[in-house]
Amino acid sequence: MSLANKAQSKRLLAVHGWSAVALGLFLYVVVLTGSVAVLAHEIGQWSGGGKGHANVLDRPIHDRLTELAEDVDPAYREELSVYQNAAGSVFAFFHGHEKKEGAGLQDKGVRFVLDPETLAVVQRDEGFRSDMPIDRQSALDRFIVGLHVRLHAPNPWGLFATGVLGFVMLAAAISGIILHKHLLKDLFVAPRISSLLLNRRDRHILAGSWSLPFSFILAFTGAFFSFAGSVGLPIVAMSAFGGDQEKMVEFVLGTPETADERPSPVANLDAILSESRARVGSSPTFMTVSHWGRADAKLTVFHGPAEGDIEGSNHVFNAATGAYEGGKPLLGAKPSLGNAVFAWVGPLHFGNFAGLMSKAIWVALGLATCYVTLTGLQLWTQRRNESATWRALSRAIPIVGYGAPIGLLGASVGFFASFRGADPTDWTAAGFLIGSALSIVAGLAVKDRETLSRLYQGATGFGLLALPFLRTLLSGGPGWTELLNTDGALIMAMDLLMVFAGLAAVSMASGVRLEKLAAGRGSKAVVQPAE
């Protein structure tokens, strides 16, 4: 049963198609990089050699942090953040808050980068957090995440762009539901092979129908992340707090207790973390200590979700006495519906609540959305093939469709090639641009569509197959003998994933194309009416 009459359907189809046509290729790049970024932690471990796979907050760290605290300006002991990035590097950032010209209040202090095994200082940076260099071990996963989150455009414009793309995806999903007259009836309709256009249409509708619930979820949560900080927070501050964001943050996070600046030694952090682990049932992933060395010092520990749960939790301890003070909502000072909803936004977007199983499914959901985007664009342009403009866009679809993954392969090669010498951050970006540029050149030079598709698939396949070797040969990452003797299962699994994905792409490059199938079998195929 259609939800719209004929005229409304026509208008909705225009909204559905034009919104996707205008921004569909950008949306594809954001969703593709998002699908890859679901595995950012694993990519960080894999590309960085997996040195720090053990959680630093599950090990004794109190003595090391006490030594480091002595090495910083007392003004920077206002707050300490301790965390581990995807590649395993450990960060201890002692900082205060200062106004930076043109950027408002910012974190400023001393950041120690620690070796995850020995906790020795491998790098010391001082200044504003936003000016500090990216950890070279984590350059590849940070590049992929940056491309997904803000297309590497300056803040806040990149966030605006990806937020708008989130709304485009929402609009396409909603108009798609209303347009599709037999959504439930057609959930199992077999893609027709009587014509290429009908086959593509059926495949587009099938993938779109099945991925609909998660298209909503991923688009909404993605738009939330893009706009919450860049637009939502300033608007709320402007309307409810007269533009005072600090006052608003204080309202949301709770009023600080009365200051007690008397000096007091920090309680044993290892014992506190151990107690927190026992209380929550999961490992801590992040901790902050406010007012280090004072009587009013507080330790806040963030835990990932416990077994069977979706959301993580915050727990507060008195860092001078070690006493447990209670759980703390992620948002606001007291439990609320807003906090409950907010706590689900992250897990729903990142799919990181049930380890590799949920991540693998979220990757598949993201790739399904990529498929829907590209097949939708193909349908739109194929139906208007008589126009030179649409034919030009039609040529751009495989260039971007294959060019984005080839660019990501180029980024990986750039990272591995520069890991031991040059700056991996710059070379990762350069590798992406080189890979993308080569894809564009190939797309312009090779006129035959089938030859071009095979070329792209072959390049993607051989690139993926080469990555495990480049990881060891160029960057000096651990080989399989070493990985077998240590706890290197994750890196081996990532290597195998590259090999299987590479073989699949090479197989596609050498396989029978759908066009041939349709041309050769179309006369015998059973033809079904369009609706």
Next chain:
Amino acid sequence: MTSLLYFLAALAVSAAALWYLQRIDPKRARVFNRGAQGETPSRPRLAWGVGLAPGLILPALGELSAFLTWLGAITVVGWLIALKRPRDRSSSSA
């Protein structure tokens, strides 16, 4: 570990129900050159009920992680099942 087992069990039940539903789908049957009705009477409502039952059971058991993972997985599995290309019986039997 318990959540993983709940998830796998739920996915197995739902995947079996989805497989059955695609087998008895009349439009699909026509594309496959199969008769719309099989030898035994089809029960699509029962199959939908069984397939979606984990969506009620898992939250009731407090297994939110398994529920959400199942919800994501069945959309992918359902798509892959439906995507299967029809065989052309006239060419295969020739």
